[in-house]
Amino acid sequence: MRVKAKLAYTRTFGCRANVADGERINGMLAEIGYGFTRDINSADLILFNTCAVRENAETRVFGNVGALIHQKRRNPNLIIAVCGCMVQQEHITEKLYKTFPFVDLIFGTHALPKLPQLLENVIQEKKRVVDISDSKTPEMSDRENLPIRREGGLKADVPIMYGCDNFCTYCVVPYVRGRERSRTPDAVFNEIRGLINDGVKEIMLLGQNVNSYGKGLTGNTSFADLLRQIDGIKSEEIGGSDFRVSYMTSHPKDLSKELIDVIAESARISHHLHLPVQSGSDEVLRAMNRGYTIQQYTDIINYARFRIPRISITTDIIVGFPGETRNDFDQTLDLIRKIRFDSAYTFIYSKREGTKAAQMSDNVEAGEKSSRFNEMLAVLDEASGSAYERYIGKTLNVLCEGAGRAGGEFSGKSREGVITDIVNTPKDLDITGKFVNIKVDKALKWAVQGVFRGVFKK
Numbered sequence: 001m002r003v004k005a006k007l008a009y010t011r012t013f014g015c016r017a018n019v020a021d022g023e024r025i026n027g028m029l030a031e032i033g034y035g036f037t038r039d040i041n042s043a044d045l046i047l048f049n050t051c052a053v054r055e056n057a058e059t060r061v062f063g064n065v066g067a068l069i070h071q072k073r074r075n076p077n078l079i080i081a082v083c084g085c086m087v088q089q090e091h092i093t094e095k096l097y098k099t100f101p102f103v104d105l106i107f108g109t110h111a112l113p114k115l116p117q118l119l120e121n122v123i124q125e126k127k128r129v130v131d132i133s134d135s136k137t138p139e140m141s142d143r144e145n146l147p148i149r150r151e152g153g154l155k156a157d158v159p160i161m162y163g164c165d166n167f168c169t170y171c172v173v174p175y176v177r178g179r180e181r182s183r184t185p186d187a188v189f190n191e192i193r194g195l196i197n198d199g200v201k202e203i204m205l206l207g208q209n210v211n212s213y214g215k216g217l218t219g220n221t222s223f224a225d226l227l228r229q230i231d232g233i234k235s236e237e238i239g240g241s242d243f244r245v246s247y248m249t250s251h252p253k254d255l256s257k258e259l260i261d262v263i264a265e266s267a268r269i270s271h272h273l274h275l276p277v278q279s280g281s282d283e284v285l286r287a288m289n290r291g292y293t294i295q296q297y298t299d300i301i302n303y304a305r306f307r308i309p310r311i312s313i314t315t316d317i318i319v320g321f322p323g324e325t326r327n328d329f330d331q332t333l334d335l336i337r338k339i340r341f342d343s344a345y346t347f348i349y350s351k352r353e354g355t356k357a358a359q360m361s362d363n364v365e366a367g368e369k370s371s372r373f374n375e376m377l378a379v380l381d382e383a384s385g386s387a388y389e390r391y392i393g394k395t396l397n398v399l400c401e402g403a404g405r406a407g408g409e410f411s412g413k414s415r416e417g418v419i420t421d422i423v424n425t426p427k428d429l430d431i432t433g434k435f436v437n438i439k440v441d442k443a444l445k446w447a448v449q450g451v452f453r454g455v456f457k458k
């Protein structure tokens with residue numbers, strides 16, 4: 001099917017795995033003839049790619065879809081589609097289908113590669129189409145070779161695996177994204193080489209638990225092997241240019257010392273580790289089915305800081321998990337003070353239908369949860385507020401991403417993942433897209449400022 005001069009308005013909610021799906025959705029739409037608009041009123045197709053990880057993400061989507069009634073009244077030929085994690089849940093799709101009769105197409109995460117066919121069904125047969133078929137282990141080949149429309153410029157995300165097998169008791173991801181499956185190293189390498197040849201300088205490898213990469217593949221490539229091989233790509237193979245590689249998300253239960261050694265000895269792998277801890281209490285971690293203790297977590301952090309002294313460490317924390325006592329919560333605060341994370345994504349526990357935690361009795365009142373949440377933000381701020389002072393006087397390697405924010409001539413990100421304002425660059429020298437060395441002279445709240453010291457790599 002090809003559509004004639006039609007415009008699509010697409011919007012992705014949620015995490016980077018969703019953004020990566022959104023890039024494939026846009027790729028497929030472009031291939032069948034859609035152009036893209038940011039003006040929702042001029043669109044012929046409106047598509048929302050949704051997130052299910054917390055209830056407020058779903059509430060937002062319901063609000064946004066509800067508001068589309070106006071566009072549909074103005075243009076009865078408008079096609080409205082809702083896809084992704086949220087609608088992979090049957091109870092949500094039922095509600096959405098009934099509440100919003102003007103939604104034409106609903107499809108889940110597993111049906112993503114079928115988008116062109118599904119749209120054709122809507123257009124040709126003039127009927128509402130729903131595909132949330134729950135394939136627990138969808139064919140990987142369906143996702144390979146999908147067209148991709150990226151907007152990241154110097155940066156690109158490359159999924160190395162899909163789904164999750166961990167079943168943390170609070171989390172809906174394993175239910176909406178199916179079993180964990182890894183792409184082959186060849187598929188990953190081909191994509192990376194293509195991106196670098198197109199001028200990409202920073203590649204983020206994506207997976208819900210990148211440390212368990214390779215399970216089920218023939219050839220026994222572990223995540224450490226994959227990173228080692230990517231780090232070893234010869235610069236002749238990529239036209240003499242260079243790149244940096246980062247990865248997300250690491251799971252503390254599967255993060256090996258070997259992997260930290262590989263990172264420490266590498267030339268290109270990011271020195272930023274996002275390692276979600278979720279709670280500082282062993283009891284809560286057990287109830288969450290996380291598979292590690294706080295002692296094990298701190299041991300990994302200590303080893304990482306020993307091998308890579310400049311490493312930056314960020315985390316995710318959930319407050320108010322069912323049964324979390326004041327004492328459990330105090331242990332989370334203690335951990336924050338002890339580790340001094342560079343930053344943290346913080347969440348109030350959100351009950352997700354179908355998960356184990358949804359069956360647990362939850363005796364912590366909502367008011368108490370939000371006051372714990374605010375208390376935690378204050379402790380995080382105090383513990384991490386001056387964390388970047390440790391970089392003062394140090395030389396950092398920075399990928400310059402373009403014109404600077406307030407105060408800096410240029411702006412970029414260091415190998416540690418720290419946002420950097422670059423000053424004192426020679427007049428008329430454009431360092432956008434280049435790796436440069438800078439010497440840090442100031443620590444700002446969520447960034448550092450550094451003086452330009454020279455271009456490091458192409």
Ligand code: SAH
Pocket residue numbers: 053054170171172173207208209249250251276278316317318347348349350351352
């Ligand atoms: N796979 C990644 C992240 C998954 S979701 C990991 O395991 O780290 C991103 C974050 O959302 C999680 O780390 C967790 O902190 C948070 N999250 C997931 N489910 C949640 C829920 N039901 N309520 C509150 N926060 C949740």
Ligand code: SF4
Pocket residue numbers: 164165166167168171172173174208209251
């Ligand atoms: Fe969810 Fe846990 Fe899997 Fe992360 S590892 S996606 S938190 S089940």
